[in-house]
Amino acid sequence: HNQAISRQATDALPPCGSRVRRGPDWKWADQDRGGVGTVVEHQSPGIVSVLWDRGRKDIYRCGAEGAFDVRVVDEPRRLEAGEQAQPGVQVIRSGGWRDGERDGGTGHIGCVYKVEDAGRKVWVRWTATGLQQSYSLGDGQLSEVQLYPAAARPVARPRQRVQPEQRLNQLSAPRHADQPPRHTDQPPPNYTQAAGIGVEGSTTVVRLSCDDFLGLGVEKYSWQWQDVDSSWHLFPDRQTVALEEAFPRRPSLVLTTEGVNWTVDFEAMNERSGGRVRALRRAALSNRDREMAEAIEQSLTMN
Numbered sequence: 001h002n003q004a005i006s007r008q009a010t011d012a013l014p015p016c017g018s019r020v021r022r023g024p025d026w027k028w029a030d031q032d033r034g035g036v037g038t039v040v041e042h043q044s045p046g047i048v049s050v051l052w053d054r055g056r057k058d059i060y061r062c063g064a065e066g067a068f069d070v071r072v073v074d075e076p077r078r079l080e081a082g083e084q085a086q087p088g089v090q091v092i093r094s095g096g097w098r099d100g101e102r103d104g105g106t107g108h109i110g111c112v113y114k115v116e117d118a119g120r121k122v123w124v125r126w127t128a129t130g131l132q133q134s135y136s137l138g139d140g141q142l143s144e145v146q147l148y149p150a151a152a153r154p155v156a157r158p159r160q161r162v163q164p165e166q167r168l169n170q171l172s173a174p175r176h177a178d179q180p181p182r183h184t185d186q187p188p189p190n191y192t193q194a195a196g197i198g199v200e201g202s203t204t205v206v207r208l209s210c211d212d213f214l215g216l217g218v219e220k221y222s223w224q225w226q227d228v229d230s231s232w233h234l235f236p237d238r239q240t241v242a243l244e245e246a247f248p249r250r251p252s253l254v255l256t257t258e259g260v261n262w263t264v265d266f267e268a269m270n271e272r273s274g275g276r277v278r279a280l281r282r283a284a285l286s287n288r289d290r291e292m293a294e295a296i297e298q299s300l301t302m303n
Helices: 007-011 164-172 237-246 287-302
Strands: 019-022 037-042 047-052 057-061 070-073 090-093 110-116 121-126 132-136 145-147 220-226 232-234 252-257 260-265 270-273 276-285
Touching: 037 110, 110 132, 220 237, 237 252
Parallel strands: none
Antiparallel strands: 019 037, 019 070, 037 047, 047 057, 090 110, 090 145, 110 121, 121 132, 220 232, 220 276, 252 260, 260 270, 270 276
């Protein structure tokens, strides 16, 4: 497995740092524990070495024998509070950067595929250029790279459960003049859409500033289905758990909603019942995001 392989064979493989899940030809039981991994090395032609987020490292077919045990996904690794850098996280240049435009320029993201020296040194593949190099990692002016903000999770703070109407009032309240808005590159989620609220002419619309979403680590995924009016609705928690558990392991799942059986097709990302078809989507959602969406739906239900 350590033999040199041709550049052509290497180019046909997912680059080091790529994030993967089990693919269509997976036959390795629960080696991945249903999670995501990072390509950390190219082996013989058509074979990659994957380090799974939950600790196991092994080799998998990615073209060898015409089979694909893994498939590339866009799911960067996110760290728990206090966790050191791990393969799969993203980085950007920091104050001590001295490698020219190797990263593609200021703000371009790189994927970590190897970590050394207790997390103080990382090997990075730059997405924009495909170039690979090792760098010092930290948050000081001497470090060459730093974690991309989305990779680090803040320390969890206890939250007090409040009634839906009270929560809506808290989150939609105007800011004081002495609190300047902060900015983020990512636009705020459309909660009215996430909660399935898109009725034309409705006055129940909550618009939040970007400030409401800064510092929120993505802690779970939401599953949503699309109604005939193109609005999106959250699945109940129990069905969300079932969907998330089945998603990496099975091609389909049957859910029962109000006495009606729906067959979920994960490849097509839809669900069918008789002649009816509803589109599905899976979206990263923080605890606060989900609470907000649930509060909106509960508020409308009570009204």
